[in-house]
Amino acid sequence: MKLPFIVIVDDDEQVLRAIQRDIRTKYHHEYRISATDSANEALELIKELKLKNETVALFISDQRMPEMEGIIFLEKTKEIYPDTKLILLTAYSDTNVAIQAINNLKLNYYLLKPWNPPEEKLYPIVDDLLDEWQAQYKPDHEGIRIIGFQWSPKSHQLKEFLSGNLIPYLWMDVESNPDAEKYLVSTNLNRDNLPLVILKDGTWISDPTFPDLAQRIGLKQTASHKMYDVLIIGGGPAGLAASVYGSSEGLKTILVEKSNPGGQASSSARIENYLGFPTGLSGADLSRRAITQTLRFGTEILTPKTVKNIRLQDGYKITEMTDGTEVHSKTIIIATGIQYTQLGIPGLDKFTGAGVYYGSASVEAHACKNEIVYIVGGGNSACQAAMHICKFAKEVNIVIRRESIKKTAANYLVENISRTPNINVLTHTEVISVEGDKVLKNITLKNSSTGEEKTVPAKALFIYIGAKPGTSWLNDIVLKDEKGFIITGGDLLKEKSFNIFWKLERKPFLPETSVPGIFASGDVRSTAQTGISSAVGEGAMAIRFVRKYLEEM
Ligand SMILES: Cc1cc2nc3c(=O)[nH]c(=O)nc-3n(C[C@H](O)[C@H](O)[C@H](O)COP(=O)(O)OP(=O)(O)OC[C@H]3O[C@@H](n4cnc5c(N)ncnc54)[C@H](O)[C@@H]3O)c2cc1C
Numbered sequence: 079m080k081l082p083f084i085v086i087v088d089d090d091e092q093v094l095r096a097i098q099r100d101i102r103t104k105y106h107h108e109y110r111i112s113a114t115d116s117a118n119e120a121l122e123l124i125k126e127l128k129l130k131n132e133t134v135a136l137f138i139s140d141q142r143m144p145e146m147e148g149i150i151f152l153e154k155t156k157e158i159y160p161d162t163k164l165i166l167l168t169a170y171s172d173t174n175v176a177i178q179a180i181n182n183l184k185l186n187y188y189l190l191k192p193w194n195p196p197e198e199k200l201y202p203i204v205d206d207l208l209d210e211w212q213a214q215y216k217p218d219h220e221g222i223r224i225i226g227f228q229w230s231p232k233s234h235q236l237k238e239f240l241s242g243n244l245i246p247y248l249w250m251d252v253e254s255n256p257d258a259e260k261y262l263v264s265t266n267l268n269r270d271n272l273p274l275v276i277l278k279d280g281t282w283i284s285d286p287t288f289p290d291l292a293q294r295i296g297l298k299q300t301a302s303h304k305m306y307d308v309l310i311i312g313g314g315p316a317g318l319a320a321s322v323y324g325s326s327e328g329l330k331t332i333l334v335e336k337s338n339p340g341g342q343a344s345s346s347a348r349i350e351n352y353l354g355f356p357t358g359l360s361g362a363d364l365s366r367r368a369i370t371q372t373l374r375f376g377t378e379i380l381t382p383k384t385v386k387n388i389r390l391q392d393g394y395k396i397t398e399m400t401d402g403t404e405v406h407s408k409t410i411i412i413a414t415g416i417q418y419t420q421l422g423i424p425g426l427d428k429f430t431g432a433g434v435y436y437g438s439a440s441v442e443a444h445a446c447k448n449e450i451v452y453i454v455g456g457g458n459s460a461c462q463a464a465m466h467i468c469k470f471a472k473e474v475n476i477v478i479r480r481e482s483i484k485k486t487a488a489n490y491l492v493e494n495i496s497r498t499p500n501i502n503v504l505t506h507t508e509v510i511s512v513e514g515d516k517v518l519k520n521i522t523l524k525n526s527s528t529g530e531e532k533t534v535p536a537k538a539l540f541i542y543i544g545a546k547p548g549t550s551w552l553n554d555i556v557l558k559d560e561k562g563f564i565i566t567g568g569d570l571l572k573e574k575s576f577n578i579f580w581k582l583e584r585k586p587f588l589p590e591t592s593v594p595g596i597f598a599s600g601d602v603r604s605t606a607q608t609g610i611s612s613a614v615g616e617g618a619m620a621i622r623f624v625r626k627y628l629e630e631m
Pocket residue numbers: 311312313314315316317334335336337338339340341342343344345346347348349350351383384385386413414415416417437458459460462548551599600601602608609610611613
């Protein structure tokens with residue numbers, strides 16, 4: 079554990095030396111002692127200490143200093159360290175000021191100079207104050223802190239980004255957490271500069287871009303090798319499984335992910351149908367396990383990096399990223415899954431992340447405590463989200479156009495929902511408009527049977543209405559079906575142009591695309607059976623064919 083600080087400030091060199099010596103003699107084993115002759119310098123120091131998440135147990139300040147009076151200095155320290163004990167060093171003539179400070183500033187003690195012998199006049203007082211401080215002190219979170227507005231889209235994205243990359247953080251809502259404001263004082267920023275990220279070493283970034291933040295927190299941004307055996311695009315269950323099998327079988331493997339590894343599965347509040355986890359596990363937990371496993375085997379993960387194109391050169395594959403970087407590999411597995419369909423309501427976009435969320439139940443559920451929440455969609459994902467959020471929210475309403483969720487959700491979910499008193503299913507209903515200022519406030523619902531419209535308060539609207547393939551970035555290098563899913567294996571043989579694009583003696587391998595050595599796995603593959611287990615199976619299987627292809631090369 080890091081030792082707390084005692085900070086001393088006194089412009090008189092002789093007094094400073096004396097108090098520093100006496101305090102150091104008795105307390106240096108349990109406290110770090112910092113002394114300065116300048117009040118302004120001391121204030122800068124304590125801002126820095128706050129950012130580094132250091133604790134200060136005691137401030138000792140002389141009253142008479144040219145830069146500012148001791149009571150002013152101590153008052154300023156309170157803006158940053160409100161619970162630190164305060165001692166004012168005074169001359170006899172300052173007694174009145176000191177007594178006033180006891181009332182106004184909650185000064186803990188005023189010490190008349192000189193204090194000899196310290197065993198009698200100094201140590202008993204300091205012992206007493208430090209004991210009291212220790213008894214009240216609760217250690218702070220030591221990692222990254224995000225300070226922002228609860229309903230700000232950027233704050234939401236930062237939280238998702240860090241949690242998705244398994245980086246623990248402490249979220250501090252500037253409107254409800256009094257400690258949050260102290261970080262603004264320490265960084266000399268104001269609320270317009272939020273969100274603010276304070277890193278473990280006390281440095282900070284205001285309103286960061288993801289690549290900047292990724293770099294600062296040590297996420298890998300550049301490939302280590304010139305050539306890889308396999309490059310995997312997308313870090314969902316398919317991509318992660320492929321990476322685990324690739325690295326564990328000794329292939330030089332790199333995975334590129336545009337946001338955070340885990341894919342859709344990471345936003346699942348509870349996965350109940352994954353083999354080997356009879357009581358279920360959260361998507362975040364599954365992703366955490368998979369990321370740890372693949373890193374242990376030596377996979378390189380580049381994140382956040384968005385792939386924008388693939389080109390071929392002399393039989394090798396070149397993957398281009400949106401930031402202009404490129405990675406070369408012998409094979410590629412495309413595992414870019416699917417992306418949420420947006421709900422087409424005018425004005426909805428401006429609330430995305432500010433009350434409107436696509437698949438973020440696990441990140442935002444706590445913020446819905448005692449609130450009324452709406453979920454659009456009646457599939458498994460929507461129902462899982464409802465089961466998770468209902469543990470926090472006062473009321474969860476599932477909005478569906480159909481007459482029931484029986485045909486769209488798994489049986490166990492239908493049953494659980496019917497047994498949960500704070501979940502309602504609003505059938506034959508759709509959301510037709512949304513309103514709010516900076517954050518979502520109300521939504522208007524329309525019942526298609528009765529035609530009735532009503533506007534209701536809504537703190538959050540979670541949307542789960544299907545998805546489209548994650549191939550909008552992909553040029554025409556591989557064949558896709560009419561919906562944009564990638565065609566592989568035997569299905570390629572059905573294409574009229576097969577003999578034109580396929581020049582090898584052998585037929586395409588099961589997960590192979592129209593380009594030899596480029597494979598597709600998981601939800602992005604045409605005719606794939608969606609779901610986590612299938613994606614994991616497909617990712618693992620693709621590696622078997624990657625090896626076969628490499629043997630051919
Ligand atoms: C809320 C929710 C709950 C679910 N619950 C279950 C469940 O309980 N059981 C179950 O079996 N299934 C469940 N599913 C479905 C399951 O999560 C998916 O079938 C599975 O995640 C598909 O895996 P994938 O790897 O193919 O694709 P995805 O999980 O979609 O992952 C694709 C990845 O590729 C990345 N990517 C996309 N484009 C690019 C690019 N250009 N560059 C770099 N990276 C890119 C994405 O960011 C993403 O991380 C759920 C889905 C959701 C949304």
